[in-house]
Amino acid sequence: MKDNYKYVSDVYNQLMSKVDYKFWANYLIKLSSLYIKKNSKVLELAAGNCTLAEILSNHFTDYIATDISLSMLKKNKSKSLKKICCDMTLIPFKIKFDLIICAFDSVNYLTNKKLISKLFLEVQKILSDDGIILFDAALERNSIKHQKFAMKSGQQNSVIFNRQSIYLHSSRIHKNIFEIIYPDGKKVREVHRQKIYPLEYYFDVLEKSGLYVVECFNAFTFRDCKPNDLRAQFVLKRKI
Incomplete structure (x- = not known):
C-alpha cells in the first residue's frame, strides 16, 4: 500500500493544530446516540494518527482505528487502542460493526467514482442491521474558502x-x-489530492451500494445540508 502521508505525518499535529478534536468527537457522539448504544462495536476508517479515535474510544470501548498510512498510525503511542493498517476500499474484516466512522473529509481522497463505489460496497458488507455509518464530505465552497489561505508554513520538532x-x-x-x-x-515534496464531488453525487452512488441516507446535515449542526454549505455530514443505514 502506498503511504501518502509518509512525510506529512511528521508535521501533522502542527498542520491540524486549529482543529478542535473534542468538539468534533462530541458532535459524533451526540449524533450516534440517536441511533446506537454506547456499548456498540465501532470501526473508524482513515483514522490518521488516531487523535479523534483516542477521544471516541473513551466513550465507545469496543473500538478499532484503521488507516492506509502506517506512518500515521505509528505516530499514535496508545497501547490500549486497537490499530490496523488497511485500505478503506479493501476492508479486511469479516465481523459486523454497529458504527462505522469516516471523518475529516477522508472520502474526498478517493478521487474517482469507482473508488467511492468500492468504499460504500465494502462498508455495506460489514455494517450490522441496526448500525449506522457516519461520514463527512468537503463541498466546493470549502475549497473556494481555503483559496484565501492558500499558503501555510509551520514547524514541528524542528521539521519545517x-x-x-x-x-x-x-x-x-x-x-x-x-x-x-x-x-x-533533506527536502521532500508530497502532494495530496481530493475530489470535491457535488452533494447530489453521494445520494446517487449510495442508492446503488445497498445503503440509504437517513440524514444529511450541515456538518456540526442538525440542519439539513445545502449544496453551498462547507461540509456535509451523512448518516447512513443498510437497506434490509
Whole structure:
C-alpha cells in the first residue's frame, strides 16, 4: 500500500493544530446516540494518527482505528487502542460493526467514482442491521474558502513545512502541495489530492451500494445540508 502521508505525518499535529478534536468527537457522539448504544462495536476508517479515535474510544470501548498510512498510525503511542493498517476500499474484516466512522473529509481522497463505489460496497458488507455509518464530505465552497489561505508554513520538532493549496474548478480537484524540510537539510515534496464531488453525487452512488441516507446535515449542526454549505455530514443505514 502506498503511504501518502509518509512525510506529512511528521508535521501533522502542527498542520491540524486549529482543529478542535473534542468538539468534533462530541458532535459524533451526540449524533450516534440517536441511533446506537454506547456499548456498540465501532470501526473508524482513515483514522490518521488516531487523535479523534483516542477521544471516541473513551466513550465507545469496543473500538478499532484503521488507516492506509502506517506512518500515521505509528505516530499514535496508545497501547490500549486497537490499530490496523488497511485500505478503506479493501476492508479486511469479516465481523459486523454497529458504527462505522469516516471523518475529516477522508472520502474526498478517493478521487474517482469507482473508488467511492468500492468504499460504500465494502462498508455495506460489514455494517450490522441496526448500525449506522457516519461520514463527512468537503463541498466546493470549502475549497473556494481555503483559496484565501492558500499558503501555510509551520514547524514541528524542528521539521519545517510549507503548504500550497490549489483548487482546480474544471476538474474539481483540490491539491495540497507540501514541501517538508528536515533538520539535516533533506527536502521532500508530497502532494495530496481530493475530489470535491457535488452533494447530489453521494445520494446517487449510495442508492446503488445497498445503503440509504437517513440524514444529511450541515456538518456540526442538525440542519439539513445545502449544496453551498462547507461540509456535509451523512448518516447512513443498510437497506434490509
